[in-house]
Amino acid sequence: MYSICICHLYPDLLNMYGDRGNVIALQKRCLWRGIDIVLYDIALYQLFNPDECDILFIGGGQDFEQEIIMSDYMEKSTDIKSYIETDGTVLAICGGYQMLGNYYKTGDGKTIELPGLINIETVGTKNRLIGNLVFEWENDVTGQTHRMVGFENHSGLTYLGEGVQPLGKVLKGFGNNGQDGLEGARYKNVFCSYAHGSLLPKNPQLADYIIACAMKRKYPDAPDLIELDNQYEMQANQSMIKRILG
Amino acid sequence: MKLFATVLMVKILVKMLQIFKSGGTSLPGKLATRIYPNVLSVISRRIKIVMVTGTNGKTTTVRMIAEILEKHDFSFITNKSGANLQSGITTTLLNAMKLDGRFQEEYALLEIDEAAFKTVCPLLKPDFVVVTNFFRDQLDRFGELYTTLSGVKTGIKNSEETVLILNGDDSFCSSIGKDLPNKAYYYGTSSILSDDNDYGVTDGKYCIYCKSKYSYHHRTYGHLGNFYCPECGYRRPELVVSLSEPPIMSDTVTKIRLSVARQDHEQTLEGVIPVPGKYNVYNAVAAMTFSLAAGMELEKSMEAISEFEIGFGRMEDIAIGNKTLRIVLVKNAIGFNQVLDLFCSNNKPYPVAMIINDLIADGTDVSWLWDVDFEKLTVVQDSIPAFYASGIRGEDMMIRLKYAGLNMRKVSLIKDYIMLVDKGLKATPDNGYFYVFPTYTALMGFRKLLVKKFGIKKFWK
Ligand SMILES: [Zn+2]
Numbered sequence: 001m002y003s004i005c006i007c008h009l010y011p012d013l014l015n016m017y018g019d020r021g022n023v024i025a026l027q028k029r030c031l032w033r034g035i036d037i038v039l040y041d042i043a044l045y046q047l048f049n050p051d052e053c054d055i056l057f058i059g060g061g062q063d064f065e066q067e068i069i070m071s072d073y074m075e076k077s078t079d080i081k082s083y084i085e086t087d088g089t090v091l092a093i094c095g096g097y098q099m100l101g102n103y104y105k106t107g108d109g110k111t112i113e114l115p116g117l118i119n120i121e122t123v124g125t126k127n128r129l130i131g132n133l134v135f136e137w138e139n140d141v142t143g144q145t146h147r148m149v150g151f152e153n154h155s156g157l158t159y160l161g162e163g164v165q166p167l168g169k170v171l172k173g174f175g176n177n178g179q180d181g182l183e184g185a186r187y188k189n190v191f192c193s194y195a196h197g198s199l200l201p202k203n204p205q206l207a208d209y210i211i212a213c214a215m216k217r218k219y220p221d222a223p224d225l226i227e228l229d230n231q232y233e234m235q236a237n238q239s240m241i242k243r244i245l246g
Numbered sequence: 247m248k249l250f251a252t253v254l255m256v257k258i259l260v261k262m263l264q265i266f267k268s269g270g271t272s273l274p275g276k277l278a279t280r281i282y283p284n285v286l287s288v289i290s291r292r293i294k295i296v297m298v299t300g301t302n303g304k305t306t307t308v309r310m311i312a313e314i315l316e317k318h319d320f321s322f323i324t325n326k327s328g329a330n331l332q333s334g335i336t337t338t339l340l341n342a343m344k345l346d347g348r349f350q351e352e353y354a355l356l357e358i359d360e361a362a363f364k365t366v367c368p369l370l371k372p373d374f375v376v377v378t379n380f381f382r383d384q385l386d387r388f389g390e391l392y393t394t395l396s397g398v399k400t401g402i403k404n405s406e407e408t409v410l411i412l413n414g415d416d417s418f419c420s421s422i423g424k425d426l427p428n429k430a431y432y433y434g435t436s437s438i439l440s441d442d443n444d445y446g447v448t449d450g451k452y453c454i455y456c457k458s459k460y461s462y463h464h465r466t467y468g469h470l471g472n473f474y475c476p477e478c479g480y481r482r483p484e485l486v487v488s489l490s491e492p493p494i495m496s497d498t499v500t501k502i503r504l505s506v507a508r509q510d511h512e513q514t515l516e517g518v519i520p521v522p523g524k525y526n527v528y529n530a531v532a533a534m535t536f537s538l539a540a541g542m543e544l545e546k547s548m549e550a551i552s553e554f555e556i557g558f559g560r561m562e563d564i565a566i567g568n569k570t571l572r573i574v575l576v577k578n579a580i581g582f583n584q585v586l587d588l589f590c591s592n593n594k595p596y597p598v599a600m601i602i603n604d605l606i607a608d609g610t611d612v613s614w615l616w617d618v619d620f621e622k623l624t625v626v627q628d629s630i631p632a633f634y635a636s637g638i639r640g641e642d643m644m645i646r647l648k649y650a651g652l653n654m655r656k657v658s659l660i661k662d663y664i665m666l667v668d669k670g671l672k673a674t675p676d677n678g679y680f681y682v683f684p685t686y687t688a689l690m691g692f693r694k695l696l697v698k699k700f701g702i703k704k705f706w707k
């Protein structure tokens with residue numbers, strides 16, 4: 001029996017825009033395949049044990065909540081770093097994405113130092129980037145491309161540094177910064193995106209890719225994931241693409 | 247002279263818009279503000295003003311207060327819930343003003359959007375402000391919760407005479423009274439309404455002053471309840487009006503018992519709210535607290551509440567043959583949780599439809615559906631004949647229900663409202679209810695269809 005452990009970082013502080021839906025999607029898509037799930041909520045001041053974790057999820061928060069977690073997060077960051085460097089799987093959305101970077105420069109010039117778990121930088125602006133987002137993501141195992149749909153709402157502009165790949169190419173919307181046409185970030189098994197909505201339920205290929213990363217690391221000999229019926233998921237995905245791209 | 251001209255213009259425009267049957271309420275107010283930017287501040291001293299704001303329950307609370315004013319023979323002006331921004335309020339007030347600049351009515355009872363409050367309140371300097379609660383709402387429109395809250399505080403800041411009626415069970419609301427010198431009446435519950443954990447919604451769990459986690463003597467729903475901060479000592483203030491026993495609810499009414507702290511004694515009041523749902527209990531207690539603050543007779547007010555009719559879409563029962571369509575508007579995660587609670591606690595074999603749109607008035611981001619606890623439907627699903635998803639984002643609703651763990655053989659996506667009503671009513675047992683939960687613009691479209699198909703008269707004036 002296979003078993004995957006999902007750690008949800010600060011679930012009662014970082015959960016904007018239904019971020020929880022991503023955890024539900026990972027959980028259900030494992031269970032439907034007979035993969036057991038252990039779900040850990042990592043609260044403030046609670047230990048994050050990188051050896052027990054197979055997928056780490058980080059959602060976004062409001063400024064008030066992000067301030068609360070900052071010192072505890074900086075302390076945990078050493079363990080998260082070693083987890084990432086040993087190919088641990090991470091999904092980080094919006095504020096959780098920004099938090100992994102080197103720093104966040106606010107609109108009024110203040111710099112918030114961050115642990116630099118991945119080489120990205122974020123600069124705050126006055127205008128929020130809000131709206132439906134469609135981006136193209138390439139599954140580098142199958143070589144197939146898929147259109148991902150979500151909704152973005154952020155004021156930070158994120159720029160990728162050396163060693164970090166974009167998660168996808170923007171087809172409609174702003175993505176990382178509204179300028180370079182890139183959306184999200186990929187570093188080793190770390191997946192970042194500005195898209196909530198929630199992201200994974202409507203984009204099952206990406207959900208499965210993330211599960212497969214975690215499985216491969218924990219059970220190198222396990223067979224490929226079995227296919228699930230994605231009828232409803234693809235209906236939701238397609239209806240939005242049709243509406244947004246026309 | 248300037249006032250005269252502005253009032254006249256508004257009156258003429260409103261008349262014209264009525265003739266052309268475009269129900270628009272914002273245009274006259276917008277123009278009036280352009281001609282006379284501070285026109286609202288002129289009004290402020292000419293009529294008693296009651297403003298109701300907050301995330302959920304504004305419309306219902308206003309309706310209850312209206313009933314109370316009527317019972318006490320006070321005349322009043324009130325705005326429609328769709329006209330709760332600055333322009334709509336300006337239209338309402340100027341249209342009611344006589345050309346000599348006076349009002350015939352004694353009160354102006356205004357529902358106001360919590361984001362617009364910041365600019366309207368300093369102009370109107372109301373006599374009373376009722377704040378219902380603060381919950382996570384359409385983030386694409388309002389931005390962060392804390393911004394909305396501080397906007398409300400800023401709005402009241404320079405009106406020290408304004409009497410506040412605040413939900414003491416809400417740590418956000420209570421902080422308004424703590425941070426401002428105004429006289430404040432707090433209401434809340436001294437008994438447990440439920441022990442929900444609303445696990446998807448995470449706002450208000452940490453102290454607004456010192457950022458430690460709140461503890462609770464009891465919690466009602468969301469972050470509401472008898473809270474206290476073990477670190478800095480911030481706690482729920484003394485309540486003046488409180489629910490003293492758990493309410494008794496049926497399909498159609500809620501019985502409540504209130505305790506009122508009078509100067510030298512405790513007064514007990516019993517009453518009936520003619521709608522179910524525990525969120526309506528808070529609204530009734532808020533309205534009662536207003537009537538106390540305004541020096542009205544509480545027994546009379548309680549009687550008034552028992553006679554009120556709930557507002558547009560907040561819960562409408564429409565009889566079709568021997569079955570009833572029950573429509574309840576859903577706007578945000580906490581509200582939707584409350585409505586689902588009501589549906590599940592029934593535990594009767596009634597079908598249910600969720601109609602989700604994503605137009606501007608609904609909020610263009612439907613992520614909040616993932617904060618709603620649809621998982622609780624799995625407990626009752628065996629006895630429910632059918633679940634329906636509909637609306638522009640019906641597909642999103644479908645996957646939400648799938649991932650909530652519903653048996654998808656019972657769930658169907660029906661975008662066509664006529665077919666939805668047909669199927670839903672067919673699945674409804676005789677003398678039973680078909681529950682329909684639409685977002686705002688879905689409600690509009692759905693009602694239009696009912697008017698056309700069943701000839702139901704428009705009872706929204
Ligand atoms: Zn505190």
